[in-house]
Amino acid sequence: MKKRYGLTLIETCLSVTLASIFLTTLFSLADNHRKILRRIQNNTTALYMLESMRNFTRFQLESGVGLEAIGKKDLEELIESEHKWSVSVSVAEDSSSKKIRISLANTDAGKPDCIYTTEVFAR
Amino acid sequence: MNRTAFTLIELMIVIAIMGVVFVGLYPAFPALSNYSARYQKTIAENTSLTLAYNLIRNCLKDSQRIVKIVDGRIFLDNDYYIAIENFGQQLRINGHVLKLAGRATISEIEHVSDTMFITRVNTGVDSIRVIWKVGVGYE
Numbered sequence: 314m315k316k317r318y319g320l321t322l323i324e325t326c327l328s329v330t331l332a333s334i335f336l337t338t339l340f341s342l343a344d345n346h347r348k349i350l351r352r353i354q355n356n357t358t359a360l361y362m363l364e365s366m367r368n369f370t371r372f373q374l375e376s377g378v379g380l381e382a383i384g385k386k387d388l389e390e391l392i393e394s395e396h397k398w399s400v401s402v403s404v405a406e407d408s409s410s411k412k413i414r415i416s417l418a419n420t421d422a423g424k425p426d427c428i429y430t431t432e433v434f435a436r
Numbered sequence: 437m438n439r440t441a442f443t444l445i446e447l448m449i450v451i452a453i454m455g456v457v458f459v460g461l462y463p464a465f466p467a468l469s470n471y472s473a474r475y476q477k478t479i480a481e482n483t484s485l486t487l488a489y490n491l492i493r494n495c496l497k498d499s500q501r502i503v504k505i506v507d508g509r510i511f512l513d514n515d516y517y518i519a520i521e522n523f524g525q526q527l528r529i530n531g532h533v534l535k536l537a538g539r540a541t542i543s544e545i546e547h548v549s550d551t552m553f554i555t556r557v558n559t560g561v562d563s564i565r566v567i568w569k570v571g572v573g574y575e
Contacts, residue, residue, distance in 0.1 A: 368552065
């Protein structure tokens with residue numbers, strides 16, 4: 314029988330596959346952790362920014378400004394974050410009430426990562 | 437048979453042992469353990485800020501008017517108060533003390549009107565100005 318000096322091709326392939334699976338899992342875990350951290354930080358920032366926007370809108374309504382007059386630019390001025398955020402505003406009306414819907418999204422990655430929404434009712 | 441090479445089972449045992457050693461040494465790797473510490477710190481910062489948000493809102497919703505703002509203390513008409521202490525790292529709300537974790541701070545109170553004030557909130561990655569209003573419940 315021929316003397317064996319090293320690993321066979323199948324053994325090498327298997328060990329390389331195992332190592333690559335291990336490394337890929339490790340890197341994807343680290344990447345997921347980074348994304349989760351970013352999401353947690355965005356949640357907190359959005360929580361406070363939406364509070365600010367809601368209160369600004371209520372103040373405007375109390376001052377006699379109509380819902381339609383509150384625009385995206387007014388609310389964007391309240392954003393002081395070092396990250397990119399986009400705001401959208403829409404006014405909805407049903408039989409009993411009229412409300413303004415404010416949506417906030419982090420756009421650091423170019424497209425919205427997570428959209429946070431709040432509503433203020435005109436009393 | 438004269439064997440001079442590892443078998444597959446031997447190789448797999450070596451990989452398994454390396455895995456166990458790696459997991460055991462995990463805290464010893466500065467980069468990885470720093471990452472873990474940063475993760476814990478961020479969670480703590482954001483949890484404390486969320487708690488602070490709820491405490492402030494609960495306090496403000498039962499009030500109708502800001503009586504006065506003196507030395508980092510906001511006095512409300514129903515004898516409630518919010519005090520910002522220790523350079524914004526601690527809040528005292530109606531006697532309850534909340535220490536903000538890590539880089540999180542709530543500071544710089546600005547009196548806007550008898551129903552509104554502004555504070556600066558540092559989340560660790562962002563520093564934003566937040567408008568607060570009394571007499572507003574959860575919608």
